[in-house]
Amino acid sequence: xxxxxxxxxxxxxxxxxxxxxxxxxxxxxxxxxxxxxxxxxxxxxxxxxxxxxxxxxxxxxxxxxxxxxxxxxxxxxxxxxxxxxxxxxxxxxxxxxxxxxxxxxxxxxxxxxxxxxxxxxxxxxxxxxxxxxxxxxxxxxxxxx
Numbered sequence: 001x002x003x004x005x006x007x008x009x010x011x012x013x014x015x016x017x018x019x020x021x022x023x024x025x026x027x028x029x030x031x032x033x034x035x036x037x038x039x040x041x042x043x044x045x046x047x048x049x050x051x052x053x054x055x056x057x058x059x060x061x062x063x064x065x066x067x068x069x070x071x072x073x074x075x076x077x078x079x080x081x082x083x084x085x086x087x088x089x090x091x092x093x094x095x096x097x098x099x100x101x102x103x104x105x106x107x108x109x110x111x112x113x114x115x116x117x118x119x120x121x122x123x124x125x126x127x128x129x130x131x132x133x134x135x136x137x138x139x140x141x142x143x144x145x
Contacts (some may be wrong), residue, residue, distance in 0.1 A: 011090045013056040014043025014128075016066055019098035022114035025123060038052060039123040040109075041093070042066075056094060064112065066102035075135060077128040091128035092143040129130045 017024040030036045042063040046055040077095040
């Protein structure tokens, strides 16, 4: 018969934060249940009745403490993670300009780097970030401004 486990759809907002031509990446803590030790960008699940942009700014504040300005939508990615068979995830990446603040990591992350986009391929990144980077290399779109 069918799978009786609850099925879940999650949508997450993420920020590709640009400062002086470099982009912020965060390393997920080794204590994280999902994708420990993998490089990611600030962001997370949008709560029920929360707008996408409110979620974006909340997640940035929680995960790295920076003040940013959202510029534009860059990429939308959908997947069904192997580790979470009954889940379907959508990741929305926004380009954001750094405004102010010092990176203050949450317990979800253990390291951070400001890197060039061309260096992103040198890091073990989360799947939606790999897909974004492959699309960027192929199309060179979205980051000119």
